[in-house]
Amino acid sequence: MSAQLRLHIWKIAGLLLVANFGLLLHLAAGDLKTWAELNWTDIVGEGGSAVLVLIWIGLLLKVRPAGRVTSLLFFGLACLFFSLYMDSVDEFVRLPESVNWDKWLESGPMPVGFILMTLGIYHWHREQQAINQQMEKRERLFREHRLFDKITSLGAADYLRLQLQQALQESISEQTPLSLVILDLDDFSAINRQYGHAEGDRVLQILTQLLLLNLRRQDLLCRLAGDRFVALLPHTGESQARLLAEELRAAVAHLAYRTSQHGERLRLSASVAVAMAVQDTPESLLQRLNLALARAKQPARAA
Secondary structure, eight states, X not given: OOHHHHTTHHHHHHHHHHHHHHHHHHHHHSEEOOGGGOOHHHHHHXXXXXXXXXXXXXXXXXXXXXXXXXXXXXXXXXHHXXXXXXXXXXXXXXXXXXXXXXXXXXXXXXXXXXXXXXXXXXXXXXXXXXXXXXXXXXXXXXXXXXXXXXXXXXXXXHHHHHXXXXXXHHHHHHTOOEEXXXXXXXXXXXXXXXXXXXXXXXXXXXXXXXXXXXXXXXXXXXXXXXXXXEXXXXXXXXXXXXXXXXXXXXHHHTOOEEOTTTXXXXXXXXXXXXXXXXXXXXXXXXXXXXXXXXHHHHHHHHO
């Protein structure tokens, strides 16, 4: 017997006790029928139905925890079982014509059982709806979790594209400007080579906090790839975006970052570029942004 079923053992014991009481009541008031008097069609139909309902009760109590829904379903099924069981007992016991309480035992519990079953199924339905909503939330969170970068906790490239698609639609419908700023650390691979990838990850985490502190509340910062970050700036024209990009570049240059192992000061610098949305798709806008960054990094490489 499963642990879940043991929690409902008193329900099962009570049902069997009431059923046996009904059997003893019939035996005390009447006589057993002869073999020739037995109607096997009714016995198989009513008795088989009672056995099936009893199996339903066992399956219900085996998988469901105690509670209002379980109690309503159990007592509803218990009434159906008792009514069918009394019908089956009546096929074996002949009662005097003066006895009429057997009709109440056979027919009375049936409508009560259906009412309780209906209430139980109704509340079960509402319970399942609540569970489905929770599962949808968990599934949505799981899908969105995969769109976020594990190192920086920022939205990753796919998340940026989803948000950019929505921002472009809002920009068109509201006739407001939309700009993007891209920031790329200069020679970040040298940090990974000299100090290890763990130190490189720590640099990215500190850099993320720095950039977020220098962005506005309505701006969205994402990690596009590697050491490349993109800030989505709604309601922002190109000139204002360039000022913000320069502030981000200066903040990186003034960052007093020291390595975790030896405390060495790392001189960080970054290249920035800006692109304003003009009849763009997310991919075309990001492509223009990357081209602008490539042009911005050329003087630094030449120097």
